Amino acid sequence: MARLTLYKQFLVVLVCACMAPSGWALTELEDAELSSVRGAGVAFNLVNYSLAGDLSLTYVAKSTADNALAQYIALNKLTLSRSDDAASTFSDPYSLSIVARPGLPDVIRMAEPRNANGLLKWQFATDWVVGTEGSVFNGGSLLVQDYASYGGTLEVTSPATPGVEGVLFGKTVHFDVGSLSLRPRGRADAGNELQLSGIHVGAADGTSAWVLADVTAQPGIFNAITEGGQSYLHIGIGWPTDPTKDVPAARVVVDNITFRNDQPTYTDPVTQLPTSTLNLGASRIASMQLQYLDVKLRAGP
Numbered sequence: 001m002a003r004l005t006l007y008k009q010f011l012v013v014l015v016c017a018c019m020a021p022s023g024w025a026l027t028e029l030e031d032a033e034l035s036s037v038r039g040a041g042v043a044f045n046l047v048n049y050s051l052a053g054d055l056s057l058t059y060v061a062k063s064t065a066d067n068a069l070a071q072y073i074a075l076n077k078l079t080l081s082r083s084d085d086a087a088s089t090f091s092d093p094y095s096l097s098i099v100a101r102p103g104l105p106d107v108i109r110m111a112e113p114r115n116a117n118g119l120l121k122w123q124f125a126t127d128w129v130v131g132t133e134g135s136v137f138n139g140g141s142l143l144v145q146d147y148a149s150y151g152g153t154l155e156v157t158s159p160a161t162p163g164v165e166g167v168l169f170g171k172t173v174h175f176d177v178g179s180l181s182l183r184p185r186g187r188a189d190a191g192n193e194l195q196l197s198g199i200h201v202g203a204a205d206g207t208s209a210w211v212l213a214d215v216t217a218q219p220g221i222f223n224a225i226t227e228g229g230q231s232y233l234h235i236g237i238g239w240p241t242d243p244t245k246d247v248p249a250a251r252v253v254v255d256n257i258t259f260r261n262d263q264p265t266y267t268d269p270v271t272q273l274p275t276s277t278l279n280l281g282a283s284r285i286a287s288m289q290l291q292y293l294d295v296k297l298r299a300g301p
Contacts, residue, residue, distance in 0.1 A: 041095050041096055041097030041098070041109075042095065042096045042097070043093040043094065043095045043096075044093055044094050044095075044096070045089055045090060045092075045093040045094060045113075046082055046094070047084055047089060048084065049080075049081065049082045050080065050081035050082075051078065051079065051080040051081070052078075052079045052080075052081075053077075054076075054077060055077070055078045056074055056075060056076045056077070056078065057074065057075045057078065058072050058073070058074040058075075059072060059073050059074075059233070060072045061224030061231065061233055069131060070131075070132065070133050071131065071132045071133070071224065071231055071233065072129075072130075072131050072233075073128070073129070073130050073131075073233055073297065074128065074129045074130075074131070075126040075127070075128050076126065076127045076128070076129065077125075077126065077127050078124075078125075078126050079123075079124070079125045079126070080122065080123070080124050081122070081123045082120060082121065082122050082123075083119060083120065083121045084119070084120065085115070085117050085119035085120055087117070088113070088116075088117065092113040092114055092115065092116075093113060094110065094111065094112060094113060095109075095110070095111045096108070096109070096110055097109050097111075099155070101157075101216065104157075104160050104216070105157045105158045105160060106157065107155045107156070107157045107170075107215055108155065108156050108157065109153060109154075109155045110153065110154045110155075111151070111152075111153045112149050112150075112151055112152045112153065113149075113151070114150060114151040115148060115149060115150050115151065116150070118148050118150075118176075120148060120149075121146045121147060121148045121178075122144070122146075122147040122148075122149075123144070123145055123146070123147075124142075124143070124144040124147065125141060125142065125143045125144070125187055126141065126142055127139075127140070127141050127142075127186070127187070128140075128141075128142060130233070130297055130298075132231065132298055139184070140182065140183050140184035140185060140186060141181075141182075141183045141186050141187035142180075142181070142182060142183075143179075143180070143181040143183065143187055144177060144179075144180050144181075145177070145178045145179045145180075145181075146176075146177065146178025146179070147175060147176075147177050147178070148175060148176045148177075149173075149174065149175040150174045150175065150202075150209070151174060151209060152171070152172050152173050152174055152175065152209055153170070153171070153172045153209075154169065154170070154171055155169060155170035155171070155215040156168065156169050156170075156215075157169075157215055159221070164221075164223075165223055165224075166221050166222055166223020166224070166234075167221065167222045167223065168215060168219045168220065168221055169213060169215060169219065169220045169221070169222065170211075170213050170214050170215030170216070170219060170220065171211075171212045171213045171220065172209040172210065172211050172212065173201055173202070173209060173210050173212050174201070174202040174203070174208065174209035174210065175199075175200075175201055175202070176198075176199065176200050176201075177196075177198075177199035177200075178197070178198070179195055179196065179197045179198075179199075180195070180196045180199060181193045181194070181195045181196075182194045182195075189262075190260070191260060191261070191262040191276075192260060192261055192262055193259075193260050194257075194258075194259055194260075195256075195257075195258045195259075195260070196254050196256070196257055197254075197255055197256040197257075197258070198253070198254065198255025198256060199252075199253070199254050199255075200251075200252070200253040200254075200255075201250065201251070201252050201253075202250070202251060203248065203249065203250060203251065204249035204250060204251045204286070204287040205251075206251055210248060210249075210250040210251075211248040212237070212250075212290065213237045216241070217240060217241050217242060217245070218237060218238060218239070218240045218241065218247065219237070219238055220235070220236065220237045220238075220293075221234070221235070221236050221237075221238065222234070222235050225296070227296075230298060231298070232296035232297060232298050233296070233297040233298070234294075234295070234296050234297075235293075235295050235297075236292075236293050236294045236295065237290060237292060237293040238292065239291065239292050240291075246289075247289040247290065247291055248289070249287045249288065249289050250285075250287070250288050250289070250290070251285065251286055251287060251288075252283075252284070252285040252288065253282075253283075253284045253285075254282060254283045254284070255282050256279070256280075256281065256282060257279075257280040257281070257282075257283060258277060258278065258279050258280065259277070259278040259280075260276060260277050260278075261276045261277075262276060263276060264276045266278040
């Protein structure tokens with residue numbers, strides 16, 4: 001009965017539309033009208049989010065004829081989880097939008113929550129590998145605990161320079177990290193690690209985000225290059241396109257840096273006795289600028 005009533009309502013609307021004056025008729029939109037309409041973007045949030053299992057992310061720079069991986073970097077056995085801010089579940093979301101640049105390729109822009117309360121904290125772990133022809137380097141595990149970001153952004157686009165391939169990016173960062181650990185023998189081996197605790201990164205003013213790379217004014221790039229017959233995975237940040245403008249300055253603070261080894265390979269500076277822990281204390285950079293970056297990764301000789 002409900003379905004029949006719905007049909008009757010639809011017929012009434014259809015008859016009314018047919019009897020409407022000609023000025024109400026549907027009209028075809030011109031191309032100019034359609035091209036002037038742009039989406040404002042997509043906003044989304046993650047509640048009780050977690051990820052675990054055998055998920056891997058692999059960037060392949062070159063494959064062989066039989067589709068074997070020749071040059072690549074892989075993040076294996078990814079685990080990821082996040083705590084929530086119940087009071088800002090929908091009012092402080094992630095956003096994804098397309099930004100137009102006159103005369104240049106459009107930019108995909110991802111903006112993180114402002115996280116003013118500092119309650120959105122991420123936990124992350126992965127095993128990382130770099131491989132080239134005939135050689136594989138197992139880097140061990142990377143573990144990040146209590147990562148809290150405050151409104152950082154990531155922008156990606158394609159290069160506008162002819163002959164340049166890869167992904168251009170812009171990145172702003174403002175975050176705190178409870179601890180970051182590098183464990184060469186795997187994530188379960190806490191007896192052998194480099195641990196940085198209490199990491200704080202942002203602009204030199206201490207309150208805003210640091211512009212690590214600007215997708216237009218000082219773009220970063222991630223690609224594969226060949227030099228001298230050798231192929232590399234390459235990540236870099238170019239020189240500023242306008243040399244008259246200052247490069248944004250950053251502040252970096254690390255509350256503690258500690259090396260741990262399962263064998264007593266260090267000498268305690270106070271007791272002068274062998275120890276398996278080397279505590280370097282805190283480190284602080286009040287202001288620094290990144291003018292240019294060029295990193296090439298290659299495994300093996």
